[in-house]
Structure formats: C-alpha cells, structure tokens
Amino acid sequence: MKFASSARLAAVMTAAAVALTACGGGGSDSGGAVDGKGKKLSVLVGVNAHYSAQQKEWFSDIGAKFKAQTGADIEFETFASANDELTRIQTSVVSGQGPDVYSLGTTFTPTAYATQAFVTLSDDDWKKVGGKDRFNPAALGISGPDAEHQAGIPFVSRPFVMAYNKELLAAAGIEKPATTWDELAQQAKKLTNPATGTYGLATGYKDNFDPWKFIWAMSVQAGNPLVDGKTLKLDDPSVKKAYETYFGWLTKDKVVDPSAVGWSNSNAVAAFAAGKSGYLMMTTSSSVPTLEKSAVAGKYAYATMPTTAPGEAAPKGDGDKAASILSGDNVVVADYSKQKDLAFAYIKLITSKEEQLNYQKIFGDLPANAEALKSLTDPKLKPVVDAAGKSKATPFTGAWGDIQLALLNVTVQSVPDLSNGSVDESGLLNRIEDAQTKGQASLDRAAKS
C-alpha cells in the first residue's frame, strides 16, 4: 500500500542518500590561490529545453575555461523541472552531500535560504566571486533577507514585460503602449474585435505562475507590499481590487479570449504569435525565438508593464519600481561543500562580463553583471533592460512559497465563475480570506523559526 507514499518517498530518499557515500569529491580547503588540480566541482543547473544543444556546448566551453584557470574539472548535472530540483535540494540538504553549486529560480531563493544549507557570503566571499559591485544592484534584491545576509549570487535576469503588436496598435490609433492598468484596459477595448477573433490582451488564467504575479504587481503599485513584517496583508482592499481588475479583463471589459480561462502562458504566446492579440502580458525576452519565427515577426515590440495601480493616477510607494517581480536565476554554494573556493572561482568565471554577454547571446537571458547589462545595445531589448532595473523583489520569507500558492489558488477556484462571465464578490472575498488565513499561518511558522 502506498498511502504514505510522499512521506515514505522522503524517507527513502533520506535513507538512500545516507547510504551513498563518496559524492561530491573530497579534498580540503586550499586557502589562498585556487588550485583545483585533480579536483572536480559538481554543479546543478536547470536543463534548457529550448536550447539543449547550445547548453551542452556551453557546458563544455565553460568546463574547458575553468580547467585552464584552476586545473579542476566541472561535472554539470541538470534537472528537468522545478520538482526535480526540489527533490535534489531536499535530498542534499538532509544528507549533507551533493552538488557544490546550485542554480535557483529567484522566487525559490527565500525558501532555500530558510533551510540554512547554503553559504551566506561574507565580504571575503564576495571578493572571491569578483566583488559585489560587479552585479546589477537591482538583481541583488532577492539574494537574502538584507544586504548583510545574502546567499544567492545573481546569474541572469529574466524580467517580465509585455509585448505588443505594432500593426494592431497603429490600426486602432494607439500611439504609445499603456503605462497605467486603466489605460491598458481602455486600449485593449479598442483593439478587441470578437468578429475577427482579435482580442486586446493575451494572458492565461490557468497558468501556474502568471496570476499571482499580476496580483502582486497591482497590489505593490497601490502601496501594499503584501508582507509587512510578520503580517500578511491579503485582506487589504488593494488585493481585492487587483483580482477584480485581472478578472475584469475577461468578464467586464471582455478584452481577453474567453478560452483563456483554460490557457497557460504558452497558449497566450501562441495567440499573440498568430497575430490575434494586441498585447501579450507577462512574457520575457525568452519569447523572442518563438515570436521571430511567427506571423508577427518584425511587427512586435516589448514594453515594460504598467506601474500605476488600477484606479490610481500615479504609482504609490515604490510602485514605479514594480514593473516586474525580480526574476531570473541565482547561484548558491552548498554549505556542506568541501571546495567552496573552487565554487566561488566558478561563479566568478560565469558572472564575468564576457561570459555573461556570451550567455545572453546564446540563451536570451539578460546579464546580472552590471557592465555587461549596460553594454547591451539591441533596441528591442531596451524595454527589457529597463524592466530589469524596475524589478522589485518579492517578500523575502520562507513563507513566500505558501503565499504564492494561496494567491494562485484564489484564481484556480475562481475559474468556474470566470467562465460563467462574472465573479461573485462574496465568493471572491471568501477565497481571499482563505488565502490570507493560510498565508498568515505560514508566515507565523516562519517567524517562529
């Protein structure tokens, strides 16, 4: 019987990990200049499904350069999904062995930090990775709870922006993409023509991430940071307003394809790529390869998303810095690693200006290296670079995973209403309250630890 499967799985992983020895290479700290002769550094990174051949090439390229610098080899391991990554991290955290260096998505960094299984960098450590000032300051926003306690070293930025169809906007007499959410809804109405199957906005309500990002952005722009110390503020009117605006595109403004209740982000990209939408919401520069091969090739441009909350005239608080969540990848060094200096040398290599630009060219992700970011000249990427500077970190707490899930759950449970054309206000309030309760409980646990 497998009812206890999850629990047992975790336990099996533990047992298996304990049983396995001789992982991750031995050797003591060398101190001073990094000499890694005969050593092997183990690095865990996410597999890049779009560019798998290029990624393999990048691995061998970096491996060769690293060998030339330090004399050590690198062993790259990949994980296919976020779940895969979680499992690896959990196993390693429990057993105290595994890869030396991990790549983490930014929103997962607080959770990883909470496990205390990764190195919080000292000033000395920062020097070993090339100095803190080599990084885009905004990118450091989600490296740790404060400037003195940072574990995540920024590797790439992937800020969220919107794409717009230049032809459709021009045809509707719109000169400039919207800068407030209200203006966006106005423009979207002009762009919508159900007879031709054209809609103002393309976004997926069934996506696993997008919905909470909208709610976060609109709330922050209205002056509500969601997490205020030990208090969760989902019961603030700004959150309800955000949901109403986000749902309203579909139910009141009718500027979104009704099928979008079942869409994920990739469906929205497809609709935009077919030339059927004015705006594609919540996308990144990694949509470039898809769009370049589509019907809208050469006819689209990126813009930062609005920073003025619905119903407001101007951004409140630091709302104008919340065009996107601070998004991208951080690298962290495992606390159990016996070759931390070697790990830092590797990070110094991959965050150098040349390597960052090279990486941008191959994979499209923006550099976290400040100099490299400044040297980008492609006009198409300009708004994306802007958004990288206007990205704001999501609250740095181990409870963020739960809060994010609770925010997303409000949308998931509202989809039936959405599909019927109107979201009942009391139902929505109940769901938000439920999210508040769950999120606050999680925040309380975080405060206790």
Added chain:
Amino acid sequence: MTTDSFKDLRTAPRPPAALPQTAGADLPSGHGAGATPGHDGPARPQRKPARRKGLSERNRPLWMLIPGGLLMLVIIVVPLLLGIFMSALSLDQYTLRKWVSAPFIGVENFVEALTASPLLHSVWLSVSYSLIAMVVTLPLGIAAAVATQNAFRGRAVVRSIFLVPYVLPSFVVATVWRTMFQPDGVIDSALGSVGIDAGLWLNGPQTFWTLVLVQIWASWPFIYLLALSGLQSVDHEVHEASALDGALWWNKLRYVVFPYLKGPLALAFLIGMLHHINNFTLPFVLFGVPAPADVEVLPILTYVTSFQSFRFGLSAAMAFVSLVLIAIPLFIYLRAVKLDDAETPGGKK
C-alpha cells in the same frame, strides 16, 4: 500450492453437478488453482492429514523468503517507521537540514491534519471517486469479457484494442484527455455540434466527474482482463452440462458463469480501489496544482503539503491517518473475501 492439490487434480473425479455451489464457496486464487475450482469438495477429507504430516510442508524452503523479506524491510517497513517518526516532528524547510533533531511535537500534526486541513474532505473525495469509478467499470469489464469469450472473426484484434487504455502510461492518458477537455477543445466542439454546452471540465465542480470519467476509461480493461481470466477457467463441460439442463443465456450467466468470476473480480475490486485511491498521475496531470477544490484527492493533498509547502511532518501525519482510515475497511473486506488466508486449510485454494 502443495503437491497434493495437483494429485487431486489428476485423480479426483469432478461431478459437474456440484460445481456451482462449491465454486461459490471456495475462491480460486490467481495461480493455478483457478483452473480447478470445485475439486476440493470431495478431496478435502483426504488432504487434511496429509497437510499436517507431508514432507514437503516440513521442509518448506522458507529461507527463500529472505531476499524478498529484506527488500520489504528496507523499502517498506523502515521508511514506514521513519514516516511515523516524521509525523511527530515539526519538520519543514526551517528544520529540514537537521531533521532528526527537529522539534518533537507529539500529536500536534495529527490534530492539525484532522481539524485544520482538508484531509477528511480529501479522504471522502478519494474514496467516493474510486468507488464510483469501480462500480461503473465492473459491468463494463464483465460485459466486454463475456462478449469476447467465444471465438469470432477478428476477436484477437478486438481484444488487443480493448487493452489499449491499460497499456498506455497514465501520464499519456491524462495529457491526451487534458488536451481534449480544453475550453473550446475537441470535446466541447463535439458536444456543441449537438447543442450541448457542457461547461468547464478542468475547473469547478464538474472536475470530479471529469476525473471519474477518465479513470473509468483508463481502468476498465483491468476488470476486463481479470474477468476474462475468470471466464477461461470455466470448463467446457460446465457449459455443456448447463446447456443439456436447458439453461438459457441469462440463467447460465447468473448461476453458472458468475460464480467463477467472483474470485477474480473480488481481487480486481480490491486492487482497482487501491490503485484509484493511490492514483497521483491522473489528477496531477489533468488539473495541476493547486488543484480545484473538487479534485483535491489524497495523493494531491499530501504532495502539495510535502513538496509545495514543505510541511513534511504534517504530510507524514496526513499520510498515516489516511493509511489507517483506509486500512480498516480494507481489513474487513479482506476477511470477507478471504483473499488473505491462503494457509487456512479449506479457506482458499
């Protein structure tokens, strides 16, 4: 099986008239015995003493259980005990690193699981969905097995096609159905063409029935397979005898054939229920997480608690509670169908 039973098989005459009654009383097991139901009526008295003194029984090679037993110990018993231990810890992302020394909180996790989590709702969903799917698949599977019992042109092809849902990996089944169930997808347009607006399949209250439907589609061939194996064990003579007695098709099915199926189908029911209740892939791929409230079945809830919220202690408690909740009816059921006491003489062949 002892060597005796095979001797019985060879020597004992089988009175056809006695078949229906005895076949009902003793349940054919999955291996070999299914081919000889009913013979133990007359054979029982002779075998009993032989069973106690038989050489083969005394020299049973019990040591052969060691490899399997060790694996059971390492893969099931030890992790189960660890799981129970975990359920008494406040184990989450803050304490994971030194999990053995995580704060011991006794039954707090259990209290939270039972009072402040959707656990009981999930148990109810899991059991009801499994039962509904099972009750629908039983007649489907039996009907299909009966229909393909007698040879006809193309029977092999039909039988192969029937097995397709069973052979397909769960992940593939769920992905294909999810695609078909998209708003304005294949199913919606098909229903729309006959004027039915079915509403949402992958969100909202209807998701429960979506899950039941897909589960039925995926699992009826399992019932079909076991029913077929039961039918194969009906001897040719029995058909002849009942035909001679003038039994028509329904009577023949009801009083001659079905008793043979009771054993395999009881087994199918048990395995099927467990399989449904444990099915993680189907709801996970169909609906994703967070799942709509109407399909937050047990495996999904435990998964989310463990691997999205990192509450390993709480989720271990949930897993343990559900294990107990489901083990009770399971135990009663096992006693009732006597699938578990193979060693009791006469209890089961």
